[in-house]
Amino acid sequence: MNIDNQFKANKLTSIDDLSAVEIEILYEVTIEFWKILQRPNRKVPSLKDLTIANLFFEDSTRTRISFELAEKRLSADIVNFTSSSSSMKKGETLLDTSKNLLAMKIDMVVVRDRHSGTASFLSKKLGIPVINAGDGTNEHPTQSLLDLFTLWAKGLNSDNSKIILIGDVLHSRVAGSSIKLWNKIGFDYELIGPKTIQRKTWTNNPTEVGSKKTIYYSLRIQKERLNKELIPSNEEYHKFFGITSDMTVDNNIYFMHPGPINRGIEIDSLIADNPQSLILNQVEMGVALRMAILYLLGQKKWG
Ligand code: CP
Numbered sequence: 001m002n003i004d005n006q007f008k009a010n011k012l013t014s015i016d017d018l019s020a021v022e023i024e025i026l027y028e029v030t031i032e033f034w035k036i037l038q039r040p041n042r043k044v045p046s047l048k049d050l051t052i053a054n055l056f057f058e059d060s061t062r063t064r065i066s067f068e069l070a071e072k073r074l075s076a077d078i079v080n081f082t083s084s085s086s087s088m089k090k091g092e093t094l095l096d097t098s099k100n101l102l103a104m105k106i107d108m109v110v111v112r113d114r115h116s117g118t119a120s121f122l123s124k125k126l127g128i129p130v131i132n133a134g135d136g137t138n139e140h141p142t143q144s145l146l147d148l149f150t151l152w153a154k155g156l157n158s159d160n161s162k163i164i165l166i167g168d169v170l171h172s173r174v175a176g177s178s179i180k181l182w183n184k185i186g187f188d189y190e191l192i193g194p195k196t197i198q199r200k201t202w203t204n205n206p207t208e209v210g211s212k213k214t215i216y217y218s219l220r221i222q223k224e225r226l227n228k229e230l231i232p233s234n235e236e237y238h239k240f241f242g243i244t245s246d247m248t249v250d251n252n253i254y255f256m257h258p259g260p261i262n263r264g265i266e267i268d269s270l271i272a273d274n275p276q277s278l279i280l281n282q283v284e285m286g287v288a289l290r291m292a293i294l295y296l297l298g299q300k301k302w303g
Helices: 020-037 062-073 094-103 118-126 141-153 173-185 234-241 279-301
Strands: 051-056 077-081 108-113 130-135 161-166 189-192 213-218 253-256
Touching: 020 062, 020 141, 020 173, 020 279, 051 062, 051 094, 062 077, 062 108, 062 130, 062 279, 077 094, 094 108, 094 118, 108 118, 108 279, 118 130, 130 141, 130 279, 141 173, 141 253, 141 279, 161 173, 173 189, 253 279
Parallel strands: 051 077, 051 108, 108 130, 161 189, 161 213, 213 253
Antiparallel strands: none
16 A cells, blocks of 8 residues: 555544545554564654654643653654643743744644644644644544554454443543544444433434444543533442443453543443453554554655
């Protein structure tokens, strides 16, 4: 496959930025980087001439560290930026801050922000590749892409599996990207959760799981975004929508969660730590997937 000709995307602000062919290329490159990550020497010089700014204006553990590791494995120069230690505290706008970074010859930006649309806004204004690391309740495309890659790596695909997405769909940017991705590649899914935290314009066509394997994907209850009246209590949510330790688990059932987990609310520890749980596989695959998207977008500098 000719990557240079067929991978035309120059940003990843949304799943909309990638065609099905580009997702296939992304996964082929991800496999290669995953193999590299199994070696004692996990570093390659692929992006040694690039400088990447990680703009994390909202808290993150997995995504921030995963991007930073991916960039280091690719030998890029990196600058890490948080609003709490910058001149944004003195009132400087996001755009002015970003333009200053650009003046210092930044080649690519990874951004997380609590406002929906930030990544797309920066992409339009800066003219360099921008990767959305989660914007408000809008999208989190690398999370959805790494989740799907995790499933494929386990041999779970649209022919043999169905995803049950459970919980706070309304506030979830992971859901925002995942539904687009699953619709694009034709993965069977169903949405489950309190009606008060679903997206009213999204259609849901429940089908029988039948002989398919079932992937229970629990979303985090987003306490920081949740209007208190939307669910009566954590205890009631857990009772009706939590994955509880009394569930019968077999080889046809898998569990996923984007993290951070609220143990005992969305999922009980016995399930989260069960061998059928893919939660840490998701984290592992995230580094390879992010190396792949950074590598592919990094090629735009020379092309
Ligand atoms: N999955 C995810 O986005 O986790 P963090 O908020 O820790 O980055």
